[in-house]
Structure formats: structure tokens, C-alpha cells
Amino acid sequence: MEVLTTVLETQNLMKLLRSQGKSIGFVPTMGALHHGHISLVQQAVNENDVVVSSIFVNPIQFNNPDDLEKYPRTFESDVEMLNQAGCNYIFYPTVSEMYPDKVTKSYEFGALEMVMEGAFRPGHFNGVAVVVHKLFDIVQPHKAYFGKKDYQQLAVIRMLVEMEKIPITIVAAETVREPSGLAMSSRNMRLSETDREKAAQISKTLSWVKSQKGLLSIKELEEMALSRLKPDFNPEYFQIVNAFTLQPVNSWTDAPKLVACVAAHIGGVRLIDNLEL
Numbered sequence: 001m002e003v004l005t006t007v008l009e010t011q012n013l014m015k016l017l018r019s020q021g022k023s024i025g026f027v028p029t030m031g032a033l034h035h036g037h038i039s040l041v042q043q044a045v046n047e048n049d050v051v052v053s054s055i056f057v058n059p060i061q062f063n064n065p066d067d068l069e070k071y072p073r074t075f076e077s078d079v080e081m082l083n084q085a086g087c088n089y090i091f092y093p094t095v096s097e098m099y100p101d102k103v104t105k106s107y108e109f110g111a112l113e114m115v116m117e118g119a120f121r122p123g124h125f126n127g128v129a130v131v132v133h134k135l136f137d138i139v140q141p142h143k144a145y146f147g148k149k150d151y152q153q154l155a156v157i158r159m160l161v162e163m164e165k166i167p168i169t170i171v172a173a174e175t176v177r178e179p180s181g182l183a184m185s186s187r188n189m190r191l192s193e194t195d196r197e198k199a200a201q202i203s204k205t206l207s208w209v210k211s212q213k214g215l216l217s218i219k220e221l222e223e224m225a226l227s228r229l230k231p232d233f234n235p236e237y238f239q240i241v242n243a244f245t246l247q248p249v250n251s252w253t254d255a256p257k258l259v260a261c262v263a264a265h266i267g268g269v270r271l272i273d274n275l276e277l
């Protein structure tokens with residue numbers, strides 16, 4: 001496995017690999033890797049000739065400077081995990097390599113960025129879109145892999161690819177969970193032992209909501225889910241939405257597929273999770 005740090009060497013190498021007829025799978029990350037990331041890399045290894053993963057803590061997608069500062073950085077163990085998973089190249093640029101000039105690009109995702117993560121983290125999805133578009137331009141993969149844990153991010157990236165006519169297949173993978181049900185996340189590293197145990201309540205609440213589908217109204221269920229979380233968490237939202245548009249729904253028949261999405265803080269850590277209903 002090789003670590004690449006410059007845009008130019010990465011672009012040239014990828015161009016060469018493509019000209020040799022190799023298929024390229026790409027797993028973008030911000031490092032602090034866990035088994036969720038590794039399962040994406042393993043899937044990419046199974047489906048492509050060459051696998052590239054990027055490790056870049058993208059400053060422009062953090063609306064909260066404290067969150068950026070506290071974001072875990074574990075480069076050495078990340079390299080070890082990627083190597084074992086069969087990754088071939090790591091793209092590991094500095095901030096000035098990725099952003100030599102002031103970022104002015106702005107994308108329009110309409111209603112998709114007005115709700116949930118978009119509403120609570122202003123500018124977040126534009127930052128994600130800017131970096132993902134840049135990474136796609138540099139790596140030019142055939143397929144790129146994203147986890148469903150960031151459900152709204154996945155929808156934004158699908159929209160980006162469609163809007164910008166980027167010829168890359170987006171592959172969505174199921175959320176990987178700890179035995180307690182807690183969705184794997186780099187942020188879990190910042191949870192105390194007690195909060196980690198309590199955090200399992202998020203996925204339990206999602207499963208409970210799924211078991212109540214159609215028995216109560218959407219509004220009632222959302223309110224009950226929030227009150228289940230309130231003793232231990234400071235929840236930002238619990239919403240049942242259209243799984244394609246991510247827009248709120250009023251009744252169970254408002255959309256062909258629904259997903260329940262939640263964001264909640266515990267012990268100063270912001271966690272998100274979701275479950276397709």
C-alpha cells in the first residue's frame with residue numbers, strides 16, 4: 001500500500017491505472033477509521049482492481065470549530081487497518097494541498113439541504129459537496145462507496161453526481177453496528193464508557209419506532225421517540241421522512257419508502273443514526 005500526498009501524483013497515477021484498463025474503487029473518509037469504513041473498503045476490494053481511500057479531515061464541512069478541533073485523528077492505526085483490508089493507495093493531502101485558494105464554490109441542493117442535518121449544520125453539505133467533487137476529480141474512480149449512516153449525505157452526493165454529470169457509480173452500504181446496536185462512528189471514540197452504553201438507546205428507539213409503524217400517527221411516534229431519548233440525550237431532531245427526498249411526511253402512505261432519522265448529543269458528542277422503516 002502506498003500513501004500519496006499530492007494532487008498531481010495521485011491524478012497521474014490514477015490516469016495511468018485507468019489507461020491500463022484497471023477499475024478503480026474509492027472510499028473517501030476523514031480517518032479515525034472503524035469497521036464501518038473497513039467494510040466499505042472490503043466491498044470495494046471485491047468489486048474493483050484497485051482501491052483508493054482518502055483520509056482528509058475537511059475543515060469546510062464543520063460548522064462548529066470545536067467539533068473540528070476535537071475530531072479524532074488516528075493516522076497510524078488507519079494506515080494499518082486499510083492495509084489489512086486490502087486497500088492499495090491512501091490519498092492523504094494537507095489542507096493547503098486541497099485548498100490552495102479560497103473556496104468560493106457553492107452548490108444548490110434545494111429542499112434537500114433545508115432539513116435535518118442541513119438545517120442544524122448550516123454550510124455542512126456545501127463543504128461535503130466541495131470536497132467530494134474535488135476528490136472525485138482527483139481520483140476519477142469508477143465506483144465510490146458511502147455508508148447509509150450518513151443518509152442525507154448520501155442523498156446529497158447522489159444529487160451532486162446527477163447535477164454535475166459525474167460518471168461515477170455511487171454504492172451505498174448498510175450501517176455497521178456495535179453488538180449493542182450503536183451505529184459505528186468516528187465520534188464514538190469520544191464517548192465515555194457510560195455514555196457509550198447509554199448511546200445504544202438511539203438505535204433501540206429507532207427499532208421501536210419501526211415496530212410501531214402504522215400503529216400510531218407519524219407525529220405521535222416522533223414525539224414519543226424524542227421523549228424516550230430525552231432523559232440521557234439532548235436530541236436535535238427525530239424525524240420520519242421520505243427516504244428519497246428526505247422531506248417530512250404527515251402520514252404513512254405519503255411516500256413509497258420512509259426512513260426515521262435522529263441527531264442527539266450525549267456528553268458533548270453529537271451522534272446521528274437512521275433506520276429505513
Ligand code: PAF
Nearest residue numbers: 028029030058128131150
Ligand atoms: O462521511 C465522511 O466521512 C465525510 O463527510 C466525507 C464524505 C469523507 C467528506 O469529507
